Amino acid sequence: MDSNLAAGLAIGLGAIGPGIGLGLGVSKAMEALGRNPEAAGAIFVPYILGLALTEAIGIYALVIGLLLMFV
Amino acid sequence: MPEEEGESLIHVAIEAETLFTIGPLAFTNSMVGALLASGVLLLGAWYISRHPMLVPGRLQSALELPIEMMSGIISGSTSRWRSYAALILGLFLMILVANWVGLLPGVGTIGITHVDEAGHEAVIPIVRPASADLNFTLGLAIIAFVMFVYWGVRAHGGWGYLKELMGQPLYMAPLMFPINLISEFSRLISLSMRLFGNIFAGEVLIATMLALTTAIVFVLPLAFFVPAVFLGLELLFGLVQALVFALLAMTYISVAIAEGQPGGHETDHGEADAVDAGHPAADAAHA
Numbered sequence: 001m002d003s004n005l006a007a008g009l010a011i012g013l014g015a016i017g018p019g020i021g022l023g024l025g026v027s028k029a030m031e032a033l034g035r036n037p038e039a040a041g042a043i044f045v046p047y048i049l050g051l052a053l054t055e056a057i058g059i060y061a062l063v064i065g066l067l068l069m070f071v
Numbered sequence: 072m073p074e075e076e077g078e079s080l081i082h083v084a085i086e087a088e089t090l091f092t093i094g095p096l097a098f099t100n101s102m103v104g105a106l107l108a109s110g111v112l113l114l115g116a117w118y119i120s121r122h123p124m125l126v127p128g129r130l131q132s133a134l135e136l137p138i139e140m141m142s143g144i145i146s147g148s149t150s151r152w153r154s155y156a157a158l159i160l161g162l163f164l165m166i167l168v169a170n171w172v173g174l175l176p177g178v179g180t181i182g183i184t185h186v187d188e189a190g191h192e193a194v195i196p197i198v199r200p201a202s203a204d205l206n207f208t209l210g211l212a213i214i215a216f217v218m219f220v221y222w223g224v225r226a227h228g229g230w231g232y233l234k235e236l237m238g239q240p241l242y243m244a245p246l247m248f249p250i251n252l253i254s255e256f257s258r259l260i261s262l263s264m265r266l267f268g269n270i271f272a273g274e275v276l277i278a279t280m281l282a283l284t285t286a287i288v289f290v291l292p293l294a295f296f297v298p299a300v301f302l303g304l305e306l307l308f309g310l311v312q313a314l315v316f317a318l319l320a321m322t323y324i325s326v327a328i329a330e331g332q333p334g335g336h337e338t339d340h341g342e343a344d345a346v347d348a349g350h351p352a353a354d355a356a357h358a
Contacts, residue, residue: 048318052265052315052318056264059264059268059269060261062268062272063268069085
């Protein structure tokens with residue numbers, strides 16, 4: 001029961017930061033794309049990498065949640 | 072007991088379940104998923120190499136599309152892309168197919184009924200997507216890890232690589248060496264955990280949505296479209312995660328190569344852009 005609550009809190013609170021970070025990253029990328037549509041190819045790879053690294057924080061929260069639930 | 076009812080509705084197993092054992096080796100359902108993914112890849116390779124056409128047909132161009140896209144990106148990374156292109160492409164295709172195997176109908180639902188010691192009845196799925204098993208993703212991450220450490224050692228030499236880990240002012244080495252070592256190993260953890268977490272969470276998400284909608288499907292028959300939306304989302308996530316894994320592995324390797332070259336990383340990036348602009352496949356991928 002306690003660990004279920006802790007797991008819910010871990011993923012819920014842990015998703016706030018990456019959520020904001022992903023939003024910032026996407027908004028800047030879209031801004032850059034709007035200014036210079038030809039740069040789509042150059043933006044694409046750093047964009048995906050940046051999103052992946054931001055998202056990793058959320059994944060760490062998920063791992064903690066899974067540990068609390070199953071281990 | 073409401074808790075047990077919930078458990079029977081959504082079956083979540085964080086580790087792959089054993090189907091049967093061969094001596095000391097447990098044959099798990101994620102191995103079936105991995106073999107299925109390999110089979111699909113081998114079949115695709117056999118089909119495409121049977122009678123390749125210069126002007127590709129519809130199926131051939133569909134099979135060539137992801138490879139063309141990835142080669143465009145890989146050939147733009149460093150000047151030595153030929154030495155690791157096969158590894159990155161292999162990682163990308165294997166993860167892509169392994170992710171998408173999990174979305175086939177019947178995967179995770181068709182299984183063997185198993186009764187454990189406590190008398191609980193549970194269905195063990197015959198196929199589990201390979202990337203929803205940490206062993207698979209950790210194995211791929213170890214391959215990528217070995218490759219980028221190999222390239223780092225090759226670029227700097229063994230002693231030079233250790234020096235790189237110690238950092239620039241040598242008196243800071245006792246502090247910087249453990250930090251750099253941990254950051255090196257955290258790549259391994261984050262690579263494997265990212266793929267596992269995303270695909271496993273996707274499986275759980277679809278199972279949860281199915282369980283929620285089966286409860287009201289007799290009232291609202293259209294509720295079956297709700298899990299379908301999430302299936303579409305998982306199709307996209309499977310592609311993105313395969314791309315992310317391959318691109319991160321590529322970036323780690325190309326940074327290790329670029330650091331070893333005279334002139335550093337910055338000039339190499341300029342060269343890479345020049346190569347990128349001149350490459351027809353890269354232009355096609357970016358268009």
